[in-house]
Amino acid sequence: MGSRLLNIQRKAAEHGRLRTGYTQGNRPMRSATWVVTSHSEEHVTTAAGLWGGTVESWKPLNSTIEQFRVITKAASIEALITPGDPLNQYNEMWSKGGCARRCDGQTELLTRQPCVCAATFGEDWHQQPKGRVCSATSRLNVMLPDLSGMGMWRAETHSFYAASEWGGMVDMVLAGTDGRGFVPVTLRIEPRQRVANGETKKFPVVVVELRGVTPRQALAGPLPTALALDPTGSRAVAAIEAPRPDYLALAQAALNSDDVRDVWRQASVAGHVDPKGSDDLSKALIALAAERDAEAARESLPAGPDDDGAYDIEVVEDAPAAGWPTVAAPGSGARA
Structure with missing residues (x-):
């Protein structure tokens, strides 16, 4: 094996984003199915072939760079958690000038001051209207094994409820694998509702769940790559059913x-x-x-x-x- 630069963190290229919403004009819209966006038309076209939808050119808000997107018909997609720690979580507030706040829940990292939202609104700060407080932002890097390229796809959610579930799920997997090997998962958009102060609010939550393997397998150590890529065992069954050599x-x-x-x-x-x-x-x-x-x-x-x-x-x-x-x-x- 060749040498590597020791002062540079190695990571795979980001191929695109997995979103739970899209823009219609300048209006943000929630989606019950996955929205796949990328600079590569090939990747998006392949995603449309797998999960349905129509490929279209698209520009993110406040951006002049054209990308491609498909609003798929799939609420669930197959993915792989890759080696290392794939999850980053912060409470963030963004403005036209960029990220104005980035907090780990206790300390606002840009100013090194205590959490502004909790100090102002208390422990239920996340129930305040959007724009008044930070958003619980979770970014999960996954590989989509059925799309071309060896890069990563970033699934992002601003759901306070998904933040705790993603962290718990990923931490349990890392406890079993020590961040080594691939883990097959399903990313599923699940509709939920919450009743508070006499009002019913409906919202989507992205659920990360094991795919094709049991908790015993996932927590017993790094999975063999062949099992992670084919957790249903179809290839293994084909091998068993193959004729015995003479x-x-x-x-x-x-x-x-x-x-x-x-x-x-x-x-x-x-x-x-x-x-x-x-x-x-x-x-x-x-x-x-x-x-x-x-x-x-x-x-x-x-x-x-x-x-x-x-x-x-x-x-x-x-x-x-x-x-x-x-x-x-x-x-x-x-x-x-």
Whole structure:
């Protein structure tokens, strides 16, 4: 592996955003389905093919740079949590001049002062009208395995309720994986409602949930990449249902006993022979290996005696006994 700059944090490029709303003119609109936006028309076109919707050119508010977006028909999409800590959360307030406040819930980081919202409105500050207080902003970087490119997609929500759920979910996953390996998840937009002061408010919340694996699997350590990419096991089932190779025919085509042993090792790794060599296939391969050793010994004999009537015979070790598969344990790579 090549070298890396040690003073630069390595990260994948951001391909685009996963949004729960869109703009209609200058009006922000909530969406019950995912909105995919990107500078790449190819990525957005692929997303439309997967999740429905029509690709259109689009410019974010207060931006002159054209992008592409699709308002999909999918309320749930498949994603991968990538190695490292994929979640960033702050209470933020933005203005036309940029980020005016960024708070970790206790300290406003731009001024290093105590949280302004809590000091002004108390612990229920998040119930104040939008624009008066900061928004609980959560950004989750995920990979979309069915879209082109190896970069990241940023799902962002300003929901106070989603903030606690995202943090809890991601922290539990990190506790099990230590930030190593991929974890398959579903990002689902869930409609909810809340009754307060006699009023019913409906709002969407993005839910992050495990996909195709159990909590036991997710918390037992880093998942194998193949399992994370195919948690339903369709590839594993296809492999199980694939026809079994004709190991005996492969061994009969072998030129020497070492090649026969290699065939046995392949069968052992696939679970088609007894590791102790007691099954019929192992016995047949052992006998064939002995035949190949005997053939090699006969071919090494000189055609006749020398001038003194002696044969220059090369000493050949005895053919391996019936127990050689036990010595060459599956996966050991050692030759018996």
